[in-house]
Amino acid sequence: MGVCQSQGGDHLSAMDTATALAAYEAVRHRLPQAIPAQNAPTHVATLEDIADQYDAFLLDAFGVLNIGETAIPGVIERIETLKAQGKRVIVVSNAAGFPHAMLMEKYQRLGYDFAPEDVITSRATLLSTIGSHSKLHWGLMATRSTGLRDLEELHVTYVEEDPAPYADVDGFLMIGSAAWTEKRQALLVQALRDRARPVWVGNPDIVAPRETGFSIEPGHFAHRLADETGIQPSFFGKPFGNIYDLAFQLLGPDIPRDRIVMVGDSLHTDILGAQTAGIASALIAEYGFFAGHDIQGAIEQCGIIPTHIVTRP
Numbered sequence: 539m540g541v542c543q544s545q546g547g548d549h550l551s552a553m554d555t556a557t558a559l560a561a562y563e564a565v566r567h568r569l570p571q572a573i574p575a576q577n578a579p580t581h582v583a584t585l586e587d588i589a590d591q592y593d594a595f596l597l598d599a600f601g602v603l604n605i606g607e608t609a610i611p612g613v614i615e616r617i618e619t620l621k622a623q624g625k626r627v628i629v630v631s632n633a634a635g636f637p638h639a640m641l642m643e644k645y646q647r648l649g650y651d652f653a654p655e656d657v658i659t660s661r662a663t664l665l666s667t668i669g670s671h672s673k674l675h676w677g678l679m680a681t682r683s684t685g686l687r688d689l690e691e692l693h694v695t696y697v698e699e700d701p702a703p704y705a706d707v708d709g710f711l712m713i714g715s716a717a718w719t720e721k722r723q724a725l726l727v728q729a730l731r732d733r734a735r736p737v738w739v740g741n742p743d744i745v746a747p748r749e750t751g752f753s754i755e756p757g758h759f760a761h762r763l764a765d766e767t768g769i770q771p772s773f774f775g776k777p778f779g780n781i782y783d784l785a786f787q788l789l790g791p792d793i794p795r796d797r798i799v800m801v802g803d804s805l806h807t808d809i810l811g812a813q814t815a816g817i818a819s820a821l822i823a824e825y826g827f828f829a830g831h832d833i834q835g836a837i838e839q840c841g842i843i844p845t846h847i848v849t850r851p
Contacts, residue, residue, distance in 0.1 A: 578843075581847050632659070636661075661688065675706070679714065708735060799817060823849050
C-alpha cells in the first residue's frame, strides 16, 4: 500500500490522525525496525515528572515547542525550569525547509531561548553528510522564498514547472514541500523513471501538525516516488540514526545514553527514532499528532512503544 495523494500546492492535506497513521504504517518497510519494549510506558503529567531520570532532553519542535506558528502554552517556562536544574535541553527537529538562521528567528519570535548550536535539524544532518557528493548538480525541491542560505556551497537548481532541470541534474534534494504540486511530482517521477539518480530527503516526515490540520511534508512525496519508481531514497532525520549522531556529538561523552530522552509527538519519527538511537522516549499525548486521538490504540496498532506517555510538555 502506498502513501495517499494530496492535492499539492497549498501545503495542507485532507489527512486526519488516523489516515496519517495509516500512511506511516504503509511505509514501515523503509523505516528502522521497532524494538520490543521491556515494560509498558509510564504515564506522567509533564516533563518535570521525569526530570530526575534524565540529564539531557531532546525536544521535537512541532507538537512539543509549537503547533504551526503558535508556541504551546507553558513550554517556555518548562524548558527554563529544566535548564535551572542543570539539564541539557536541545532541539532535534526534522526542519529542513528553512535556513538555520531563519529557524532561530522563528524560535526567538515564539519566545524560546536556544543557542544556535543547540538546534539540530535534518537539514543540517543532510548537509553534514553530503561530503564528496557536494559537487553534483542537485535538483532542489524547496520553496524559493526561504532562500538558499546554508546551501551556498552546493550546485543546486530549483525543480519546478520546467521539465528541463529534471532531466539535467545529477540527483535530487527534497527539503521543502510547501510549494510542491502534483505536476512537479509527476515530472520528478517521470525523470527518475527515465534515468535513476540519487534522491536525498532532508525531512522524512509525512505530515506535520498545524493549527488547522496536518501539512504535507517531503517524506510524503519521497515515499510516493519510491513506490512508483523503485528508487530507494536516502533519508536524513528522525527516525533515522544520522540525526541522533549529531545530537550525541553535541552532548559529548559525559552523558550516558540511558540518561537521554527524546520528547516528541510522533510514534514513527520521534519514538521510533529514539529506539534506533538507543535512548528513552516520551510521547506527548495532548498536543501535536495525537491531540484528541486514542493514543493507546495507536501504540497497540503500531507496536512502537514509548518509555513514557506525557500529557503535555
